[in-house]
Amino acid sequence: MVRINKRMKEVKKLFDRQKVYSLDNAVEHMAKFPKVKFDETVELHFMLNVNPKTSDQSVRGTVALPHGLGKKVKVVVFCKGELEQKAKEAGADLVGAQELIEKVEQGFMDFDVVIAAPDMMRDLSKLGKILGPRGLMPTPKAGTVTMDVAKAIKEIKAGKIEFKSDKQGGIHVGIGKRSFSKDKLLENINHLIDAVNRSKPNSVKGNLIRSLSLSSTMGPGLRITL
DSSP, X not given: OOOOOXXXXXXXXXXXXXXXXXXXXXXXXHHHSOOOSSOOEEEEEEEESSOTTSGGGOOEEEEEOTTOOSSOOOEXXXXXXXXXXXXXXXXXXXXXXXXXXXXXXXXXXOOSEEEEOGGGHHHHGXXXXXXXXXXXXXXXXXXXXXXXXXXXXXXXHHTEEEEEOXXXXXXXXXXXXXXXXXXXXXXXHHHHHHHHHHTOOXXXXXXXXXXXXXXXXXXXXXXXXX
């Protein structure tokens, strides 16, 4: 028999699993849940009106969250020559070429975003099986394969994130922290929803977003009306 702790008992009193909330009310309601000992990430979960098995219905894009994610984003940059100094000056957490590739091959994964210069992509392909499943492989579409590594670093550090539909036709993205004010959360959420809608494939008929829910790391999902 599963035991429910005191915090979850309090959550159950405040939470109606069958109810569908407005976005505004969902953010307000989430703020009432008992807090845990760390600052939870607030997440937005999309189910899309797409066929995930069809390549022309994949949804992918980037968005600059106006208030960032509320955490330090660790960025590694694969480049060489004069770009190395530019990357370091722009705030990259780790910069390198072949030696950095070998470090990742040996198990180093203490980073959130990967940026690469175009001339590194052939060598970086050997990390595809490591970075790919984690959604960390750099791509030109996301702006993470670029000669302007300094610009890419600054944008990511300022709150630019990537979103991508998964094999179930969903998108799951962190959009801030529970410590954020309601207005900051709403602004980040609306920027993300707008960006996802703008990424609608031409082959998708009707609304792109089928359903939407909001949650925190340790909290239940609140269904949001569309």
